[in-house]
Amino acid sequence: MTxxxxxxxxxxxxxxxxxxxxxxxxxxxxKSIYELYGVEIKPKWFPVYFLLAHGEKMAITExxxxxGQTHVSVLAIAKEMHKAGLLWLSKDENDRRRTIxxxxxxxxSYTDKLELQxxxxxxxxxxxxxxxxxxxxKAIAEIERILDERSLLQRVESKKMEREHDPVQIVPYQxxxxxxxxxxxxxxxxxxxxxxxxxxxSLNDTNRFILDKGGHIFVALLDGDxxxxxxxxxxxxxxxxxxxxxxxxxxxxxxxxxxxxxxRHILEKAREMGGFRLFLESNTVLEAAIHIYKxxxxxxxxxxxxxxxxxxxxxxxxx
Amino acid sequence: MTxxxxxxxxxxxxxxxxxxxxxxxxxxxxKSIYELYGVEIKPKWFPVYFLLAHGEKMAITExxxxxGQTHVSVLAIAKEMHKAGLLWLSKDENDRRRTIxxxxxxxxSYTDKLELQxxxxxxxxxxxxxxxxxxxxKAIAEIERILDERSLLQRVESKKMEREHDPVQIVPYQxxxxxxxxxxxxxxxxxxxxxxxxxxxSLNDTNRFILDKGGHIFVALLDGDxxxxxxxxxxxxxxxxxxxxxxxxxxxxxxxxxxxxxxRHILEKAREMGGFRLFLESNTVLEAAIHIYKxxxxxxxxxxxxxxxxxxxxxxxxx
DNA sequence: ATTGTTTGTGTAATCAGTTACATATTGTAT
DNA sequence: ATACAATATGTAACTGATTACACAAACAAT
Numbered sequence: 247m248t249x250x251x252x253x254x255x256x257x258x259x260x261x262x263x264x265x266x267x268x269x270x271x272x273x274x275x276x277k278s279i280y281e282l283y284g285v286e287i288k289p290k291w292f293p294v295y296f297l298l299a300h301g302e303k304m305a306i307t308e309x310x311x312x313x314g315q316t317h318v319s320v321l322a323i324a325k326e327m328h329k330a331g332l333l334w335l336s337k338d339e340n341d342r343r344r345t346i347x348x349x350x351x352x353x354x355s356y357t358d359k360l361e362l363q364x365x366x367x368x369x370x371x372x373x374x375x376x377x378x379x380x381x382x383x384k385a386i387a388e389i390e391r392i393l394d395e396r397s398l399l400q401r402v403e404s405k406k407m408e409r410e411h412d413p414v415q416i417v418p419y420q421x422x423x424x425x426x427x428x429x430x431x432x433x434x435x436x437x438x439x440x441x442x443x444x445x446x447x448s449l450n451d452t453n454r455f456i457l458d459k460g461g462h463i464f465v466a467l468l469d470g471d472x473x474x475x476x477x478x479x480x481x482x483x484x485x486x487x488x489x490x491x492x493x494x495x496x497x498x499x500x501x502x503x504x505x506x507x508x509x510r511h512i513l514e515k516a517r518e519m520g521g522f523r524l525f526l527e528s529n530t531v532l533e534a535a536i537h538i539y540k541x542x543x544x545x546x547x548x549x550x551x552x553x554x555x556x557x558x559x560x561x562x563x564x565x
Numbered sequence: 566m567t568x569x570x571x572x573x574x575x576x577x578x579x580x581x582x583x584x585x586x587x588x589x590x591x592x593x594x595x596k597s598i599y600e601l602y603g604v605e606i607k608p609k610w611f612p613v614y615f616l617l618a619h620g621e622k623m624a625i626t627e628x629x630x631x632x633g634q635t636h637v638s639v640l641a642i643a644k645e646m647h648k649a650g651l652l653w654l655s656k657d658e659n660d661r662r663r664t665i666x667x668x669x670x671x672x673x674s675y676t677d678k679l680e681l682q683x684x685x686x687x688x689x690x691x692x693x694x695x696x697x698x699x700x701x702x703k704a705i706a707e708i709e710r711i712l713d714e715r716s717l718l719q720r721v722e723s724k725k726m727e728r729e730h731d732p733v734q735i736v737p738y739q740x741x742x743x744x745x746x747x748x749x750x751x752x753x754x755x756x757x758x759x760x761x762x763x764x765x766x767s768l769n770d771t772n773r774f775i776l777d778k779g780g781h782i783f784v785a786l787l788d789g790d791x792x793x794x795x796x797x798x799x800x801x802x803x804x805x806x807x808x809x810x811x812x813x814x815x816x817x818x819x820x821x822x823x824x825x826x827x828x829r830h831i832l833e834k835a836r837e838m839g840g841f842r843l844f845l846e847s848n849t850v851l852e853a854a855i856h857i858y859k860x861x862x863x864x865x866x867x868x869x870x871x872x873x874x875x876x877x878x879x880x881x882x883x884x
Numbered sequence: 885a886t887t888g889t890t891t892g893t894g895t896a897a898t899c900a901g902t903t904a905c906a907t908a909t910t911g912t913a914t
Numbered sequence: 915a916t917a918c919a920a921t922a923t924g925t926a927a928c929t930g931a932t933t934a935c936a937c938a939a940a941c942a943a944t
Contacts, residue, residue: 252612252616252631252632252633253706255615256611256612256615257683257687258686258687258690258691258694258702259611259615259682259683259686259687260611260612260615261591261690261702262588262591262592262595262608262611263609263611263612263632263633264705265584265587265588265591265705266588266592266900266901267633267634268584268705268708268709269581269584269585269588270901270902271709271712272580272581272584272717273581273585273930275712275716275717275718276581278718279717279718279721282718282721282722282725283725289581290582290929290930290931292575292578292579292582293571293575293579293582296574296575296578296579297571300739300740305892305893306892306893306894307891307892307893308892312571313571313582314571314582314586315586315931315932316931316932316933317892317893317894318893318894318895318931318932318933319930319931319932321893321894322930322931323930341891341892341939341940342938342939342940343891343892343893343938343939343940344891344892344893344939345892345893345894361736361737362725362728363578364576364578365728365734365736366721366724366725366728367577367578367717367721367724368576368577368578369724369728370717370720370721370723370724371577371580371717372577372833373720373724374708374711374712374717374720377707377711378704378707378708378711379703379707380699380700380701380703380704380707381699381704382699382701382704382705382707382708383577383580384698384699385697385699385700385701385704386583386584386587386701387572388696388697388698388699388701389587389693389697389701390587390590392693392696392697393590393594393693397594398591398594398598398686398689398690398693399594399597399598399601401689401692401693402598402601402685402686402689403601404689405685405686405688405689405692406601406602406681406685409681409684409685409688415684417680417684418680420619421619585930585931589931589932592900609899609900609901624922624923625922625923625924626921626922626923627922634901634902635901635902635903636922636923636924637901637902637903637923637924637925638900638901638902640923640924641900641901642900657922660909660910660921660922661908661909661910662908662909662910662921662922662923663909663921663922663923664922664923664924
């Protein structure tokens with residue numbers, strides 16, 4: 247039914263689509279719930295019904311502004327309800343523009359049933375809410391308030407400005423960064439060790455070794471040029487979620503916090519994807535890297551038994 | 566713009582309407598964000614675009630199942646994108662039923678721009694998320710999971726069963742319970758004291774004294790008959806949110822936990838409405854009530870200076 | 885008293901999705 | 915080899931909302 251994988255990949259860009267899907271689903275459920283109670287009311291009538299449930303009289307526009315819809319849709323609902331014999335429409339004597347709506351006796355007679363239904367739905371929703379760590383209801387209220395303060399457009403606009411003025415950017419790996427990925431990693435290996443045939447293979451076949459297995463690579467761009475890379479791979483060890491590897495920054499670009507920014511990005515992604523136990527292997531000669539690992543809270547593990555000969559230190563972090 | 570008052574009143578019954586409103590709003594914003602980036606892509610194309618962004622080829626139905634929409638809507642999107650020159654459609658050689666979609670070179674050329682847009686939107690959304698106590702994104706994922714386990718319909722169904730088999734029910738106040746509200750309160754006052762003219766006035770004019778000021782009354786029904794009432798009023802003292810008052814249960818119905826259930830309901834409502842500091846006044850001769858107050862954690866306040874002569878104890882609770 | 889603006893309602897077209905059903909291919913079980 | 919079921923697409927009609935626009939009543943300012 248749900249396709250959580252897709253939305254995990256899109257990230258928050260697809261909020262609209264996701265909300266629409268959830269809305270659809272909730273309305274679907276609502277329909278069958280109304281049927282369960284034998285109330286001949288369409289779910290979309292509910293807001294109007296609720297407003298008039300105790301005999302209140304209201305003009306179309308008034309209803310619309312209260313329930314947050316356009317007068318056109320309220321008009322359509324009112325007509326449908328009128329046709330179903332639940333609602334009466336009349337002109338306001340004092341202001342001949344206004345059309346006053348109120349429930350018919352038959353409409354009013356449903357109020358009790360509907361009230362029971364509300365009761366049951368409320369307690370079912372309460373039950374659901376208790377099972378959630380994040381209260382959907384409150385979250386909606388919060389985001390509405392936050393977007394009232396400053397629209398998403400404005401926020402995105404300033405992020406855009408920020409980004410455009412920042413020469414350093416972290417982006418997800420793409421095929422076009424493959425050469426840089428290989429070159430950057432080759433460089434630090436060759437500085438201290440020699441490149442083994444396995445190295446060449448694993449670097450060249452990025453897709454097979456990292457991405458296809460559910461791993462991710464991020465690239466640091468300086469004025470659009472790739473100057474740093476770092477990979478997070480699904481960890482083969484049971485006790486960890488992600489292994490950080492292939493972390494390399496061009497020597498001439500070091501010392502400007504680019505590596506740190508890249509690494510922070512990786513940690514954030516891990517957090518987002520719900521993997522909290524991180525692992526990495528390295529060598530103590532790579533002082534700059536070890537410094538960054540420690541800075542972000544990685545702790546050294548006691549014993550080392552690595553597949554790579556050039557590793558003499560293993561570290562872990564639980565986010 | 567938003568109408569939070571209305572949704573506060575409807576409670577969780579109007580989740581569908583509320584979600585639709587939020588969806589509408591997000592999509593509205595999305596539209597202007599796309600414009601900001603000068604990408605000639607409609608927001609609703611995004612899921613399809615995202616899937617094909619790196620040259621992937623996919624059949625219509627395949628796309629549909631991945632993004633959680635019907636093949637019909639994907640087809641419509643594909644046609645629109647085709648018309649806009651962003652997408653190519655071709656028949657699968659091996660399976661002549663399948664229509665394969667992939668981005669045209671022009672479509673692919675937008676990928677970079679869109680990626681930047683994703684980046685900015687993601688960081689704007691992250692900023693928003695950090696301001697929220699309840700993570701909307703996670704809340705959606707959670708509720709989807711919970712509803713996968715057991716549909717809302719099923720949950721409501723069992724709540725209905727429970728309610729129908731439980732003779733005791735707590736419902737919000739309605740006009741028809743007015744007589745019971747007056748009678749129940751009059752009874753305990755007259756048992757220990759005499760009814761003053763102010764009492765009569767405040768009980769009779771429930772609307773003006775309690776409801777119009779944003780207070781709430783709940784009624785305990787036993788087999789449909791009102792046997793208990795309790796009010797929560799906006800507290801006049803700065804340091805509290807709600808004052809509990811007019812708490813009365815018919816003597817012949819006492820000792821069956823009805824009063825307790827009613828009181829628990831009140832506490833829950835206070836919690837829901839975000840009022841955490843509660844206050845009440847009472848008299849120590851009302852042992853049953855004092856017992857319930859203490860049971861739920863109310864603590865006695867030292868000094869008493871009440872408007873009511875018959876009060877000799879004041880209590881408070883922070884939820 | 886007149887005129888221009890605001891407000892309330894109504895109509896038509898549009899949008900982004902849906903369901904229901906038709907048609908063409910492909911797979912499968914005798 | 916055939917017939918039936920399953921799959922992939924396509925079409926038409928519907929749904930629940932919207933925007934754009936028309937028109938009449940009420941209000942406000944000269």
